[in-house]
Amino acid sequence: MTEAVQTTLTSNLYDQQVKKLYRVGEILGLPQDVLETLSQPERVIQVKIEIKGKDGKVKTFIGWRSQHNSALGPYKGGIRYHPNVTQDEVIALSMMMTWKNSLLLLPYGGGKGGIRVDPSKLSLEELEMLSRRYIDTLYKYIGSDIDIPAPDVNTNPQTMAWFIDEYIKITGKADYATFTGKPVELGGLETRNYSTGLGVATVAKEAASKFIGGIEGARVIIQGFGNVGSFTAKFLQDMGAKIIGVSDSKGGVIDPNGIDINKMIETKEKTGSVINYPTGKKVTNDELLTSECDILIPAALENVIHKFNADKVKAKMIVEGANGPLTADADLVMKNRGIPVVPDILANAGGVVGSYVEWANNKMGEIMEEEEAKRLIISRMEKAFNSVYEMHKKLGDQDLRMAAMALAVERVVNAMKVRGMI
Incomplete structure (x- = not known):
């Protein structure tokens, strides 16, 4: 990505979100004044x-x-x-x-x-x-x-x-x-460390069953190998997916034969980067995003898939592990190409579900066991995905992001109305 393109894309995350809000506003028939107040x-x-x-x-x-x-x-x-x-x-x-x-x-x-x-x-x-x-x-x-x-x-x-x-x-x-995400000694939960990655993997599995025939054997590429990317990879590997590519800020590795995620985590911890993994081909992050796979999971930065590279993406399905990795223009390209995109507000929401469990525990003075918290996160993510998928089918010509936002925005608007805020 050239410096000029990078500057153009990273400077307008807010504009991108407002564009997406106004698109869903048309679907819901929301008046201009309501959209204006929601955008501020x-x-x-x-x-x-x-x-x-x-x-x-x-x-x-x-x-x-x-x-x-x-x-x-x-x-x-x-x-x-x-x-x-x-x-x-x-x-x-x-x-x-x-x-x-x-x-x-x-x-x-x-x-x-x-x-x-x-x-x-x-x-x-x-x-x-x-x-x-x-x-x-x-x-x-x-x-x-x-x-x-x-x-x-x-x-x-x-x-x-x-x-x-x-x-x-x-x-x-x-x-x-x-505060949530605290150390366990201060009322935090063990699940909080991996809840976002668990959520991403859970909705990837659900989406795979609807769009590409299931998660078993699905070839997955993950851009970003921090907390979210590494735990997503670990959980997906446990579900039977085949991780063929990962990257960090220094570059990436692709191995069609599959990557051992535990070994990759060890490589990252010992050497500071995934590029030192002993097998596979070294690639740039831009090359990784446009490599052939079944599921692409951008789990690093915003706006990495945009109008300049969206037509080069070869994945059958995209799951947004990061916040805002696709621009509004890229959304339209994927929609026209028939590539499902599981949006960030759904895909990476496992973290805030984990936070909710911690907050509720702290408020009530109770302690939830790790396995119980894990089951709750998985259950809430599965239910949310299925609600979005049903709305997606109901709307017919709208992508998963618009279906997710339609559900989310409508609930906020209804709450604002009954409270007399609008």
Whole structure:
């Protein structure tokens, strides 16, 4: 992908989401004023965070929290640390969380947060200071009945531990349900680490049974081998799929004979990249996306499949492990080519289902066993997929994304109407 194309695509995730919203608005017959209010967040908080480094110099960072819609309940969504985070990106992702929570019938609205920082350039002490200062600026706007953050890109259970400790110190409230994705010692669940990957694999299996004859022996390519990609690969391999390609930020590997995922995880941990896997052909991420397979799972960045490469995709089916990996233009190309796309708001919702279980446990003071939580995530994902598939058949000429969004948006709109918000 050329630099110009990359800039064009990564700068408009919000525009892409608004396009998709207006497309579903036509299907549902929603008036312009309702679409306008749905396209805007209820609140966006921008904060400045200053920390003093070991060298004595002050480092300044900008962060955000977007609270998109609260019609169905408190805002819910992750917080990411990334050098390219923008306000528009955070707003777009909070909008997607609204639809995701609605689609999975969870009692939440949508929220998302981010700090523009390269965490690899900070020491552990500086990361802790940054995390605590972020909560210092936001504590008035979050809480287990207000806004419930969770991990996202470059944040993890340790980050959530710093968050909850700082929140308790400032507010005096031992409200552990304010954050999810916490360490097990602080009320977190074992399932939270792999719940997104489990959800992606579950809906991939369900979709495969409807569109390509089943998951057994299906050739799968996964772009992105972080938490989501690696666990998705592991679960799909256990289901009988054949993983033939994976990648990370440094490139990818394709092996038609199949990749041993446990061995690939070990390679990644020991060498820092999947490209050091001993067998197969090394490829770029762009080449990986357009390689022949049965199921393609983009599980890394947004907008990686777009109008410039959508016609080159050779997969029989796409499952969106990442948020927004297909642009609105790419959606139309896939629809015209007859390639089903299982949308992000459905496919990667396992993580927020896992968060819901943790939140509910913390609120009630109960503990759910890992296998029970795992069964609940699988069951909720299967039901959501089948609801979307039935809506897809009912609408006739609409793709799975429009079917999913139709269900999600309609539920939010109905809640807003009965509450008198519109």
